[in-house]
Amino acid sequence: MELTGAEIVVRCLQEEGVEYVFGYPGGAVLFIYDELFKQNKVKHVLVRHEQGAVHAADGYARSTDKPGVSLVTSGPGVTNAVTGIATAYMDSIPQVIITGQVPTHAIGLDAFQECDTVGITRPCVKHNFLVKDVRDIALTMKKAFFIASTGRPGPVVVDIPKDVTTAKTEFHYPETIAMRSYNPVIKGHTGQIKKAVQMLMQAKRPMVYTGGGVVLSGAAEELAQVVRLLGFPCTNTLMGLGAYPATDRQFLGMLGMHGTYEANMAMQHCDVLFAIGARFDDRVIGNPKHFFAEPRTIIHVDIDPSSISKRVKVDVPIVGNVRDVLRDFIRQLEASREKPDQEALKTWWTQIELWRSRDCLKYDRTSAIIKPQHVIEKLYEVTRGEAFVTSDVGQHQMWAAQFYKFDRPRRWINSGGLGTMGFGLPAAMGVQLAHPDAAVACVTGEASIQMCIQELSTCKQYRLPIKVVNLNNKYMGMVRQWQEFFHGNRYAESYMDALPDFVKLAESYGHVGMKIEKPEDVEPALKEAFSRSKDLVFMDFVTDQTENVFPMVPGGKGLSEMILV
Amino acid sequence: MRHIISVLLENEAGALSRVAGLFSARGYNIESLTVAPTEDATLSRMTIVTAGSDEVIEQITKQLNKLVDVVKVVDLSDGDHIERELMLVKVRALGKDREEMKRVTDIFRGRIIDVTEKDYTIELTGTGSKLDAFLKAIDRSAILETVRTGASGIGRGDRVLRV
Numbered sequence: 001m002e003l004t005g006a007e008i009v010v011r012c013l014q015e016e017g018v019e020y021v022f023g024y025p026g027g028a029v030l031f032i033y034d035e036l037f038k039q040n041k042v043k044h045v046l047v048r049h050e051q052g053a054v055h056a057a058d059g060y061a062r063s064t065d066k067p068g069v070s071l072v073t074s075g076p077g078v079t080n081a082v083t084g085i086a087t088a089y090m091d092s093i094p095q096v097i098i099t100g101q102v103p104t105h106a107i108g109l110d111a112f113q114e115c116d117t118v119g120i121t122r123p124c125v126k127h128n129f130l131v132k133d134v135r136d137i138a139l140t141m142k143k144a145f146f147i148a149s150t151g152r153p154g155p156v157v158v159d160i161p162k163d164v165t166t167a168k169t170e171f172h173y174p175e176t177i178a179m180r181s182y183n184p185v186i187k188g189h190t191g192q193i194k195k196a197v198q199m200l201m202q203a204k205r206p207m208v209y210t211g212g213g214v215v216l217s218g219a220a221e222e223l224a225q226v227v228r229l230l231g232f233p234c235t236n237t238l239m240g241l242g243a244y245p246a247t248d249r250q251f252l253g254m255l256g257m258h259g260t261y262e263a264n265m266a267m268q269h270c271d272v273l274f275a276i277g278a279r280f281d282d283r284v285i286g287n288p289k290h291f292f293a294e295p296r297t298i299i300h301v302d303i304d305p306s307s308i309s310k311r312v313k314v315d316v317p318i319v320g321n322v323r324d325v326l327r328d329f330i331r332q333l334e335a336s337r338e339k340p341d342q343e344a345l346k347t348w349w350t351q352i353e354l355w356r357s358r359d360c361l362k363y364d365r366t367s368a369i370i371k372p373q374h375v376i377e378k379l380y381e382v383t384r385g386e387a388f389v390t391s392d393v394g395q396h397q398m399w400a401a402q403f404y405k406f407d408r409p410r411r412w413i414n415s416g417g418l419g420t421m422g423f424g425l426p427a428a429m430g431v432q433l434a435h436p437d438a439a440v441a442c443v444t445g446e447a448s449i450q451m452c453i454q455e456l457s458t459c460k461q462y463r464l465p466i467k468v469v470n471l472n473n474k475y476m477g478m479v480r481q482w483q484e485f486f487h488g489n490r491y492a493e494s495y496m497d498a499l500p501d502f503v504k505l506a507e508s509y510g511h512v513g514m515k516i517e518k519p520e521d522v523e524p525a526l527k528e529a530f531s532r533s534k535d536l537v538f539m540d541f542v543t544d545q546t547e548n549v550f551p552m553v554p555g556g557k558g559l560s561e562m563i564l565v
Numbered sequence: 566m567r568h569i570i571s572v573l574l575e576n577e578a579g580a581l582s583r584v585a586g587l588f589s590a591r592g593y594n595i596e597s598l599t600v601a602p603t604e605d606a607t608l609s610r611m612t613i614v615t616a617g618s619d620e621v622i623e624q625i626t627k628q629l630n631k632l633v634d635v636v637k638v639v640d641l642s643d644g645d646h647i648e649r650e651l652m653l654v655k656v657r658a659l660g661k662d663r664e665e666m667k668r669v670t671d672i673f674r675g676r677i678i679d680v681t682e683k684d685y686t687i688e689l690t691g692t693g694s695k696l697d698a699f700l701k702a703i704d705r706s707a708i709l710e711t712v713r714t715g716a717s718g719i720g721r722g723d724r725v726l727r728v
Contacts, residue, residue: 118579122579122582122583123590126633127633130578130579179633180636180728181575181633181636182633304631305627305631306624306627306628306630306631309620309623310624313620
């Protein structure tokens with residue numbers, strides 16, 4: 001039997017086991033929406049802005065390890081979605097974005113709601129397709145899901161012209177797929193792994209530095225095993241938080257621009273660095289010249305060869321899927337008769353404990369004004385460290401990363417690479433839909449939350465009991481901090497006058513709003529909010545306007561040149 | 566340093582713009598780029614001439630390999646190879662210059678492929694430096710127009726790039 005293109009699109013989604021499609025209808029995708037309407041296997045979530053759709057699909061993907069799916073119309077639907085696509089691309093999140101396109105005969109004629117979707121999204125997708133023939137839809141959808149979720153994951157756009165959704169053909173969904181031009185490496189090179197193990201055994205001041213790749217490949221258990229077998233210190237990047245249990249003694253906290261003193265010092269002064277699924281980002285190692293000033297041997301495991309020796313020259317590159325490579329490491333470590341140099345390790349740990357005793361995350365706990373760090377600490381306690389925490393971008397994001405101790409992967413959901421303000425709330429929607437009974441908190445600020453605040457309406461429609469933790473200091477806090485440190489206290493446009501009354505705003509969307517102004521009210525407010533398991537609660541915390549994020553490695557400086565409290 | 570990179574890629578709409586976009590997005594330089602389908606119509610063969618430090622060239626080949634449409638990448642400069650470029654030059658050829666122009670063309674093993682009373686159109690193939698040398702050898706003011714294809718390259722002997 002012949003099916004229309006639109007029917008085929010929906011059948012493909014069913015075949016892939018897609019639970020939710022986040023989207024917004026429009027002219028070019030009406031036939032696809034019509035087919036979604038006629039079935040009930042794939043549920044559609046109607047957002048209020050296409051950026052929200054892609055972020056929601058992103059939150060879904062990050063918290064589940066399944067690709068997120070969104071559906072938007074041509075032209076402005078696509079351009080609105082671009083920020084979400086770029087966000088997913090920078091953090092290597094598997095997503096399939098289906099975009100409507102004007103009919104094939106109208107392409108290139110500046111038709112109504114036309115844009116060059118493949119051209120606009122090309123630099124921020126893993127791959128994209130324009131499907132011009134209905135007979136290609138099924139194979140293209142199969143390829144899209146395959147490419148998005150294998151190798152180094154990423155977003156894939158499938159652009160479908162309207163006439164292709166009405167044309168008919170037979171439907172066969174391929175069971176498997178092979179592409180001659182796309183074959184990601186899975187297994188690491190045994191010889192290289194052997195070489196790396198030898199180097200680890202000889203290390204005097206070793207350091208394990210891990211990133212989002214560990215989370216993406218589902219290798220948290222393997223990582224914990226390797227780190228324990230070795231007895232080495234371990235740090236996570238912002239994207240890697242939760243990949244190694246934060247409450248473990250061998251964990252030194254996050255590293256980088258706002259990393260802990262002990263993590264940054266250990267990173268700078270180690271002699272053997274074991275980098276796993278991390279990419280030596282500029283926010284992580286600071287000034288590369290300063291980083292190179294200390295001699296060290298670097299072992300780098302990554303699935304993407306282009307991430308290796310991109311910013312930092314490495315000595316032992318190992319290309320492969322982190323989980324497979326770590327399993328080989330475990331085998332070799334367990335088989336090895338050698339053990340790491342215990343004497344040297346003891347001296348190294350003594351040094352690290354000295355750095356740790358600097359207590360770099362301390363803040364004024366006696367303040368009469370609410371300290372933002374205090375809110376995160378209480379959030380951690382009230383949720384017993386088990387919540388899914390999404391964040392926006394800025395100071396609140398760094399405090400959440402520093403003070404919420406993630407013991408499990410896929411619990412910390414934030415836009416690390418692109419740094420997208422407005423990510424937190426829609427991402428939390430995707431997380432909550434994927435985990436209906438879990439506690440989901442969106443840590444945000446009064447500036448970020450307003451970038452996608454319209455999604456409060458979506459939350460009402462789907463009864464998503466997200467807890468919004470708004471750290472409100474009336475400033476774009478991180479911008480203000482940089483202006484204080486580097487621009488002579490000239491707070492150019494970082495103060496926001498005329499903020500809405502967030503309590504009334506939440507209420508007008510049909511949610512519960514709370515305003516918290518005193519430190520002693522923080523914990524009771526959080527407790528009450530989380531006890532309301534059916535309600536979205538918007539907590540507006542009035543926090544200290546002058547608080548800064550410490551430690552801080554200023555731009556252009558080295559990792560050991562932190563500004564401390 | 567100058568490198569000549571050969572790429573075998575799926576002959577699909579947009580494949581060229583993925584490569585060109587990659588170079589501009591990452592700030593790599595392209596000296597020349599040529600592309601056409603191969604004997605297997607599903608594949609295109611591209612030759613890119615670029616320049617950069619060893620680190621940059623390493624990144625270029627890795628980034629090219631990462632493109633989903635790219636099947637294979639070889640840096641021809643890593644070994645023995647041959648490269649050729651085609652140039653068409655339209656020159657003014659009047660009076661005594663007419664004979665001289667013909668002579669220089671013969672010396673460079675070029676061919677005159679179009680003739681009018683006032684000018685010649687000359688076809689010349691060779692390495693880029695040979696084409697440069699020809700342009701230097703003739704009177705500069707006689708050149709009316711030049712078209713160059715950019716280099717195409719192939720490995721010597723049994724160095725073969727195919728699927």
